[in-house]
Amino acid sequence: MRIVALTSLLATSTRALHSSLPGFSTFRHTNSKALFQRQMTVRSKEALLGCPIIPLYDNTPHPAIGFGTYKVGFIPSSASSAVAAAAPTTVERTAEECVADALSVGYRFLECAEFYGNESEVGKAIKASGIPREELFICSKVWTTTIEKGEDAIREQLEKTLSDLGTDYVDLYLIHWPVPGKHVDAYKVLEKLKSEGKIINIGVSNYAVEDYKELMENGVSVKPAVNQIEINPFLFRKNTIDFFKKEGVVLQSYRSLRDGKAFDNPTVVKIAESHGKTAAQILGRWCVQKGFVYIPKSVKKERMIENAEVFDFELSDEDMNELDSLTTPDAFTTFEGLYRKCVNRDTSKDGTLEGVKMEITCD
Template sequence: MSASASSSPSSTPTLTNPPTLPLRNGMQHPVIGFGTYKVGFIPASASAAVAGTQDHVERTAQECVQDALQVGYRFLECAEFYGNEEQVGKAIAASGIPRNELFLCSKVWTTTIEQGPVAISAQLDKTLSDLGTDYIDLYLIHWPVPGKHVEAYKTLETLQEQGKIKGIGVSNYAWEDYLELKEAGVSQLPCVNQIEINPFLYRKNTIQKFQDDGVVLQSYRSLRDGKAFDHPTLKEIASAKNKTPAQILGRWCVQKGFVYVPKSVKKERMEENAQVFDFELSGDDMDRLDSLTSPEAIETFVGLYRKCVNRDTSKDGTLEGVKMNITED
């Protein structure tokens, strides 16, 4: 079933049987998953931690992920940087859910990428041990670290040959970073690129380029961290559909053909966020949502990209090697 396909009430997809998107390597990717960033742990260099504004962590990642699995999520989006994969693994073990019913994605962080192949291989082994599995469905390069990400990607290809990874992808890649991989002659192109996508940061040109080249887009900040729920357009559409703003944002994402990765530490929110398969948005609804991205949002994205590709590496705080001319929109 395609992500935008409609269903009769009796055949409406559920979290344990969601629609899927085909990847270029033949795998089927669930269109919805549970994000674990800032779940039970706030990384030291997370923006909220740096600013001293992060919320107090009241629940462990194990507790939150156990809730997510009980609700029905089967795709878990993880990362070395998130600092909670051992807790996620404990939740998986406690759930008793067979491994073949789960879709696990993780990402290797900038510091490890900078250190090279041996460090990357060791980190993958740690991720596998922490998650309690002998393979990862998708393993991604978290940021295109200048001068290092191509070598890192080729390392993932080697690890895939060893059976530790089923699919390889990237995250936070500009179109020009992807072209750098292609020009380097990698043996297989990324299956996915995980980037921020929501109606308030809808980079149509970039998205079209990736989709035209066979790359599936995973969306993070699909719900914009809840910071746009009071937007008039969103509230109006939600009211008309008898849905919540979060469900409208999630449905927009699914209907666009992106992988939707909401996150919450509250079980009732996990349930709410998942209820996106029993309705559709009209063409007019979609057009109105598509138009919400402002020039300021694009400018903010560019600044974040330039700040983060060297983040936590020996070049952190500098623009050394950073691509200054990328496809922005």
């Protein structure tokens, strides 16, 4: 990592200058490292506070980068069985601590959700930060179980989200999954809540082209401002992306960094080395350069800073084409299986394909 390399360089210079002073070298090395980290934090904050804005269709400014809070300080009980089985009973850091760090280094867009189970902790960090509410962009999502229960449950959940986050409105509220037979009515509830001023903009998450068309063909009056889907060079669904762009729907990218599972990919590593950047920064820059909202997450402050350093360089056309080519047919097959598994997740139809669309645009 660049941070480690540069810190090591500072330490080497310090030892050369002060090796004759007993006990001073270690002290100076510690101070140099702390100074460097403070400088990196300042740089990160400047970049994040001045990050590009992506306008939603009503010209609401949406930050091009945000901090994701999924599995930050808390692992939801219905997360994948493999993850749940490996999850510790206690977390290394609370969501409050992690979000406090994210805000301190300059993140102002927080991506939250009912399902994440940590909105009250996020709210504590927001309150403690002292950052004026108008300087924040807060997004949350309503989960499948609540969507299935209908309007009263959705209203009750939004009130809980607002209370937990310590705000009287959210900038963006999304349908988390297109629950069969339920998501259209749920979206219409969000339209009402928007008209009541509790939500500034509404949108969807994990919607296929066909889910969006179903929504638009069933009497909704407010077009989704965003669709939050997995986007990275290893799942680049160009036809789906082109469709939503033509519709004027902004795409938020989750798993932008693929949970760190592609940091050793030869193509990514090669491009990273050519730019003097890390693998994470290459994946993040690809996302930003494509015009998607980039939502990295980490529980480590130094990683939060690293993930944000994507606005001071540009990938070449050749770089972008190489990264685009990393999506394989198997990736589309895996996506389709995950979609079918998740649209009924945690509902009374969980584990079945009842109502699930079997023909969707996967690429």
